[in-house]
Amino acid sequence: MLENIRDTWKSLIETHLAHIIEQEVGGQSTLPPLVAQVPPKPEMGDIAFPLFAYAQLLHIGAPILAKRLKERIEALDDRPTGELLVSGPYLNIKIDVASLATALNATIQEAGEGYGANGSLDGKRVVIEFSCPNTNKPLHLGHMRNDSLGMSMAAILKANGADVRKVNLINNRGVHICKSMLAYQKFSNNETPQSSGIKGDHLVGNYYVKFAQWAKEDPTAEEQAQQMLKKWEEGDSEVMALWQRMNEWTMAGLYESYEAMGISFDAYYWESETYTYGKDEILKGLDEGVFYREEDGSVWVDLCDIKLDKKVLLRSDGTSLYITQDVGTAIMRHKDWPFDAHIYVVGSEQQYHFKVLFSVLERLGYQWAKSLYHLSYGMVNLPEGKMKSREGTVVDADELLASLTALAEEEIRAKGREELVGDIAHTSRAIALGALNYYLLQVTATKDMIFNPAESISFNGNTGPYLQYMGARISSMLAKFHSEQREVEALPFDASLLSLSDERELIKLLARYPEVVAKAGAEYDPSLVTAYLYDLSKLFSRYYHDNPVLKAPSPALVRARIALVRMVDQVLKNAFTLVGIPYLASM
RNA sequence: GCGUUCGUAGCUCAGCUGGAUAGAGCGCCGGACUUCGAAUCCGUAGGCCGAAGGUUCGAAUCCUUCCGAGCGCACCA
Numbered sequence: 001m002l003e004n005i006r007d008t009w010k011s012l013i014e015t016h017l018a019h020i021i022e023q024e025v026g027g028q029s030t031l032p033p034l035v036a037q038v039p040p041k042p043e044m045g046d047i048a049f050p051l052f053a054y055a056q057l058l059h060i061g062a063p064i065l066a067k068r069l070k071e072r073i074e075a076l077d078d079r080p081t082g083e084l085l086v087s088g089p090y091l092n093i094k095i096d097v098a099s100l101a102t103a104l105n106a107t108i109q110e111a112g113e114g115y116g117a118n119g120s121l122d123g124k125r126v127v128i129e130f131s132c133p134n135t136n137k138p139l140h141l142g143h144m145r146n147d148s149l150g151m152s153m154a155a156i157l158k159a160n161g162a163d164v165r166k167v168n169l170i171n172n173r174g175v176h177i178c179k180s181m182l183a184y185q186k187f188s189n190n191e192t193p194q195s196s197g198i199k200g201d202h203l204v205g206n207y208y209v210k211f212a213q214w215a216k217e218d219p220t221a222e223e224q225a226q227q228m229l230k231k232w233e234e235g236d237s238e239v240m241a242l243w244q245r246m247n248e249w250t251m252a253g254l255y256e257s258y259e260a261m262g263i264s265f266d267a268y269y270w271e272s273e274t275y276t277y278g279k280d281e282i283l284k285g286l287d288e289g290v291f292y293r294e295e296d297g298s299v300w301v302d303l304c305d306i307k308l309d310k311k312v313l314l315r316s317d318g319t320s321l322y323i324t325q326d327v328g329t330a331i332m333r334h335k336d337w338p339f340d341a342h343i344y345v346v347g348s349e350q351q352y353h354f355k356v357l358f359s360v361l362e363r364l365g366y367q368w369a370k371s372l373y374h375l376s377y378g379m380v381n382l383p384e385g386k387m388k389s390r391e392g393t394v395v396d397a398d399e400l401l402a403s404l405t406a407l408a409e410e411e412i413r414a415k416g417r418e419e420l421v422g423d424i425a426h427t428s429r430a431i432a433l434g435a436l437n438y439y440l441l442q443v444t445a446t447k448d449m450i451f452n453p454a455e456s457i458s459f460n461g462n463t464g465p466y467l468q469y470m471g472a473r474i475s476s477m478l479a480k481f482h483s484e485q486r487e488v489e490a491l492p493f494d495a496s497l498l499s500l501s502d503e504r505e506l507i508k509l510l511a512r513y514p515e516v517v518a519k520a521g522a523e524y525d526p527s528l529v530t531a532y533l534y535d536l537s538k539l540f541s542r543y544y545h546d547n548p549v550l551k552a553p554s555p556a557l558v559r560a561r562i563a564l565v566r567m568v569d570q571v572l573k574n575a576f577t578l579v580g581i582p583y584l585a586s587m
Numbered sequence: 588g589c590g591u592u593c594g595u596a597g598c599u600c601a602g603c604u605g606g607a608u609a610g611a612g613c614g615c616c617g618g619a620c621u622u623c624g625a626a627u628c629c630g631u632a633g634g635c636c637g638a639a640g641g642u643u644c645g646a647a648u649c650c651u652u653c654c655g656a657g658c659g660c661a662c663c664a
Contacts (some may be wrong), residue, residue, distance in 0.1 A: 040607060050606055052644060062644090090609065134664090174664065270611075271664095298662055315662040322664045349658050378592075379657075386657095411626065420624090431626090443600065446592065450599065450658060456614070459626050462600085462612040469626050477623050498616095500650065533600065534611080543607045587626080 001104055001511040006036050006047055008080050009093050016072055017054055020065075024058050026406050031057075042501055045085045045092030046508060050091055062089030071484070101495035101507045101564075108510070109568050116517045116574050121162035127333060128154050129164055135172040135250040136180040137205035139257050139397035141380050141451060142347070147263045148440040148580060149377055150345045152526040153577045157245075160521035165337060169269040169329070172247050178228040180204050183211035193249050199398070202245050202254025212390070251290070257398055262433060262580060269329070277328025279320050281364060282313045290363045303359055311356050326357050327364075334368055341371040343524065348376040348446065375524055378448035380440075382528050384430065386533075395451070402575035404432035407457045408465075421586050430582035431465050437580035438464030440529040462534055467572070470537045473544070474569045475585035481550055481562055488555050488562070497560040502543040506564060509536055513571050517578070529578045536575075538570050 014034050021031065032053045039048040051069070055062035066086040073079055081096040108115045121166045130150025133143060154164045155247040160206035171177075184207040215221035231239045259266065282299055283404045291301050291313060299314035313324055320328075325418040330342065344354060354374035381387065387394045408431035412421055421427045440454045481488075498507065513532065521526040549561040576583050 035604095035606085037606075044607085048607085052606075056644065090607070171664070176664080246646095294662095296662085300662095309590090309660075312662050317662085319662085321662070347658090348592065350664090352659055353664090355591095376592085392649090415624085415626075417624085447600090448593080450597070452613095455599070458613080460613080462625090465626060470626090473627085475626065480623065527601085531611095534601090539612085541627065543624095544623075544628085548623065550623050586624090 001100065001107065001391070001513055001514065002508060005080070005082070005095055005100065009047060009082070010034055010036050010049070011406055012073065012079065013049055013091065015067055015070060020068065020072075021054065021057055026088055039087065039090070039092055040258060042505060044090075045083075045094040046097075046504075047093040047095065049090060049091045049093075050088070050089060055089065058173065066091040070241070075444070082421060086413050089575070092345065095240065095508075097214055097507050098496040098498070100496055100511055104507060104511050105495065105563050105567060107491055108570050112170055112562060112570065113577075115570060116513045117159045117161070118514060119161040120518060120520055121157060121160040121521065124162045124340040125337065126157050126162045126164050127163060127337070127339045127342040128157070128345065129169060129343070130166070131168045131258075131265075132171060132346075133254060134176060135204070135247050135254075136177050136208045136441060138199070138201040138253060141397065141400065142397040144261070144272060144397050144400075144436065145380050145440045145449075146345055147258075147261065148437050149445060149526065150291070150377065151263055151545075152344070152437070152441055152529075152579050153343065154567070155523060155580075156517065156520045156529065159517050159578060162341075162521075165267065166265045167267045167269060167333075168265045168273060170251070171271045173230050173232065173243075173272045173275060175225050177243070177247075178232065179211040179215075180208040181239070182225050182228055183207040183214060184246060185242065186214070187387050194253070199253045199256065200249030200251075201257070202396075202398070204250045204253075209389075232538055235532045260401060260429070261397070261436075271325070274318060274329050274332075275325050278324040278326070279314065279318075281323060281331055285313075285360075285364050288365075296446060301356075301360055301363065302416060303356060307361060308356055308359060310350075311360075323353065323357060323360070325351075327360055330357070330372070331366070334366070339368070339371070341373065342368075343373045343375050345375045345377070348378050350374070351542060355500075375445065378446040380449055380451050383450060383452050387482075390578055395453070400453070401429075401432055401436070403453075404435055404457055405429050406418050408435075409433050409525045410461075411459065417587070430584055431468060431587060434464035434468050435459065436464070436583040438467065438530055441579050442524045442534075445525065445526050463502070464581050465587075467537050467581060468493075468587055470540060470578070471572050471583050472585060472587045474565055474572070477549060477565060478562070478569065479585075481558075485550065485555075485558065491556055491559040493563045494556055494560055495563075497557050500543075500547065501565065502539065502547070506536075506539055506568065510567050510571055513575070516575075520578070526579055529575055533572070533575050533579070533581075536568065536571065 016435050017034065034049055037048040037050065039045050051062045051065050055065045058065060063086065065505065066089060069091050070084045070086050073084060081099055082093040085092040085094055128150055131143060131147050133139060150166065154166050157164050187210055188207065191203070196203060198212060211221065228239060232243060282291065286293060286299055291299050293299050296316040297318065298312055298316040300310050300312055302310050304310065304316045312321065312322065316322065333339070333342070345352070358369055358372045361372065379386070382393060382395070384393070408428035409424060412418060412424060418424055435456055439451070482525060516528055516532045520526060549565055550558060552558045552561055573583050
């Protein structure tokens with residue numbers, strides 16, 4: 001909405017700039033592009049156009065040029081609504097906020113939860129792969145960052161019109177899986193999740209830890225694990241049975257965690273089925289001369305020309321590697337469901353791997369290889385330093401969620417809101433999720449981050465619950481309005497009454513929301529949405545704190561402010577769904 | 588060593604397709620609840636934006652070098 005206004009002014013000013021420059025210095029074919037900015041202070045207007053570059057061409061001061069442009073445009077009979085201001089070397093526009101508010105109100109009311117969405121990716125299919133846990137241990141904090149990013153990106157891309165397919169590739173085979181199996185075989189006395197009362201993924205994880213301890217004492221442990229892997233590959237019935245049993249335990253646990261954290265997928269893939277993929281593709285590439293074979297029989301790709309070194313694609317015994325199966329899996333997925341883009345949400349430690357993977361696919365001649373994207377994210381560290389599984393400092397996902405939930409519940413009870421909140425368990429969980437997702441998504445994905453548990457549960461300041469609180473306050477305000485001032489609803493909405501500085505700022509911010517959704521989609525960056533949410537909430541908090549809505553001086557003003565509050569409410573709701581923050585009417 | 592990501596307030600983070608005095612939160616100190624729920628709001632203090640050069644009318648933002656940190660550099664995944 002704001003974009004249209006900006007573009008209108010921009011092209012108008014551009015035209016007149018071109019005219020002036022042509023008159024003064026003759027046919028300048030390439031003018032520098034005019035950039036639109038936001039003035040640092042509201043009283044300077046709403047849109048700013050710096051004129052330095054043009055003034056230089058004309059050999060005059062920018063303020064003089066600004067003045068000339070202003071006079072010239074003001075002389076026009078039909079020009080857009082709004083006011084021109086000269087502010088030093090800038091030509092600024094003070095937009096007509098009342099007409100913007102009127103249009104915005106109609107748009108938001110009509111679009112509802114669709115406000116902010118756009119069709120830029122209409123008809124485009126996007127696969128997004130994330131989570132991809134191993135079946136030998138429960139989820140930890142690192143996975144949570146991955147899952148938050150994956151879920152959020154999927155929602156953002158949908159809001160941009162894409163047909164999104166969320167996929168999860170479960171790493172359910174390999175030596176590391178055999179390790180927990182082996183330890184279980186040796187030390188378990190056949191305990192089960194049922195007999196022990198331990199959640200399946202945690203039970204299996206215990207044996208993975210057990211293996212590490214055992215391997216320290218018994219040097220043959222690693223060798224035994226390798227032997228078990230061999231048996232697995234041969235389909236040994238005893239090993240297969242154990243594998244199946246333990247994988248089921250883990251998966252049951254993981255499904256439970258996903259459910260609790262609001263994470264879902266459209267398709268699951270299993271490494272036990274995909275690990276042999278890609279071999280044929282590599283051999284085909286070998287035939288085509290894209291790859292080469294070493295004397296020992298291994299197949300390689302030489303990526304030195306793009307500074308990526310040489311990489312093995314097939315072992316000398318002809319078996320696949322991690323990269324081989326990734327090549328095969330990508331090709332298979334494109335056959336199954338021809339996509340326009342494929343995003344892999346994977347930690348930054350695998351950047352090199354993905355560069356190689358994408359290059360290999362490109363060399364195999366797949367045009368779509370260019371649409372592959374590694375959404376890389378940094379490590380999650382603790383205030384004390386890195387999480388170390390050996391030192392037991394890994395933050396378990398289930399435990400973290402449980403403790404956040406307990407704290408939220410404590411807070412609700414401390415405020416005596418048990419009755420008002422309704423389902424206290426549900427509400428506490430929703431607050432915990434809001435806190436977690438916001439905390440994890442507010443940081444730029446590529447950066448490493450420090451997760452401070454104490455801070456994430458504080459619920460004060462720049463946090464998820466702060467945003468949820470805004471929603472709850474608005475809900476209760478609107479409920480009160482409906483029960484006490486229904487008759488005011490009948491009054492017409494007069495946007496010109498919203499003339500306070502904060503009201504103007506709120507309206508502009510609300511009008512900017514669609515641009516945020518578009519940018520987050522184009523740049524694959526959920527943190528743009530969290531940043532926007534915080535700006536909106538902060539501005540709104542101050543506004544309703546300082547200015548009564550239900551007790552505004554006149555019914556007409558009550559009506560106008562209620563309209564504004566409803567717009568804020570709708571945008572909060574819409575943005576919440578993009579970053580995994582549950583909306584709560586009461587908390 | 589090579590590649591890559593990053594160095595902004597005491598701490599955690601924004602701002603980075605160059606533009607008007609560098610912003611939040613936490614913490615510190617001080618205010619505001621007979622007023623739409625104080626999980627809130629307001630204010631004070633706190634920065635040679637890692638360092639040095641360069642490009643530019645203008646650089647936290649772009650380029651180079653250096654310093655410091657993370658992560659890669661397996662016929663592991």
